Amino acid sequence: AQTVTQSQPEMSVQEAETVTLSCTYDTSESNYYLFWYKQPPSRQMILVIRQEAYKQQNATENRFSVNFQKAAKSFSLKISDSQLGDTAMYFCASNSGGSNYKLTFGKGTLLTVNP
Amino acid sequence: DAGVIQSPRHEVTEMGQEVTLRCKPISGHNSLFWYRQTMMRGLELLIYFNNNVPIDDSGMPEDRFSAKMPNASFSTLKIQPSEPRDSAVYFCASSLGQGARETQYFGPGTRLLVL
Numbered sequence: 001a002q003t004v005t006q007s008q009p010e011m012s013v014q015e016a017e018t019v020t021l022s023c024t025y026d027t028s029e030s031n032y033y034l035f036w037y038k039q040p041p042s043r044q045m046i047l048v049i050r051q052e053a054y055k056q057q058n059a060t061e062n063r064f065s066v067n068f069q070k071a072a073k074s075f076s077l078k079i080s081d082s083q084l085g086d087t088a089m090y091f092c093a094s095n096s097g098g099s100n101y102k103l104t105f106g107k108g109t110l111l112t113v114n115p
Numbered sequence: 116d117a118g119v120i121q122s123p124r125h126e127v128t129e130m131g132q133e134v135t136l137r138c139k140p141i142s143g144h145n146s147l148f149w150y151r152q153t154m155m156r157g158l159e160l161l162i163y164f165n166n167n168v169p170i171d172d173s174g175m176p177e178d179r180f181s182a183k184m185p186n187a188s189f190s191t192l193k194i195q196p197s198e199p200r201d202s203a204v205y206f207c208a209s210s211l212g213q214g215a216r217e218t219q220y221f222g223p224g225t226r227l228l229v230l
Contacts, residue, residue: 033216035218037221042223043204043223043224043226044221044222044223044224045206045208045221045224046221047218047220047221050218052216091158101146101148101163101210101213101214101217101219102160102163102171103158103160103219105157105158106157107157108157
């Protein structure tokens with residue numbers, strides 16, 4: 001079974017600074033997909049970024065980028081130039097590839113951006 | 116384009132009552148997922164439909180829960196009778212196709228409180 005671990009229940013960062021959220025996962029599959037979702041106080045689950053395991057290049061989306069270390073099974077999210085609107089719960093998720101649609105979510109990291 | 120639409124956004128009911136949650140997936144998406152989020156268990160997949168057919172309902176907690184997808188643009192999740200332990204946020208998500216490579220897009224959720 002897949003597991004996703006987020007070891008930081010809470011983090012805080014000052015506005016305009018950079019913060020990195022950690023995520024590790026465990027899978028026996030060779031190809032799979034990794035995701036970061038953001039859940040602000042509104043409770044909406046918003047896709048932030050996704051990474052395909054067979055791609056060497058780290059995914060980036062504007063101020064959001066990942067550091068994907070396949071051998072270490074690590075998938076951290078870096079947020080640059082943090083904004084107040086980035087305050088949210090962040091969930092790391094993975095599936096096991098192929099026809100397996102099931103997402104396994106971590107417990108989440110609550111990020112607070114302070115003015 | 117409109118995202119996944121869920122209704123109602125909030126529901127308060129009394130134990131024993133029937134509760135029906137509704138979801139309209141993104142147009143053109145043929146996979147639909149129902150998730151439940153609680154503090155204790157995090158995000159759990161309840162049921163998955165592909166092309167309106169239930170493919171995996173192994174996450175449905177018990178016979179009190181049922182889900183239907185009568186057409187490509189509408190799905191319901193019903194709880195009858197409801198119990199206080201059903202209190203949670205219920206998310207509907209949809210994806211363009213089936214399989215791990217397809218990103219799941221979430222609706223805003225329905226916050227259910229059973230008294």
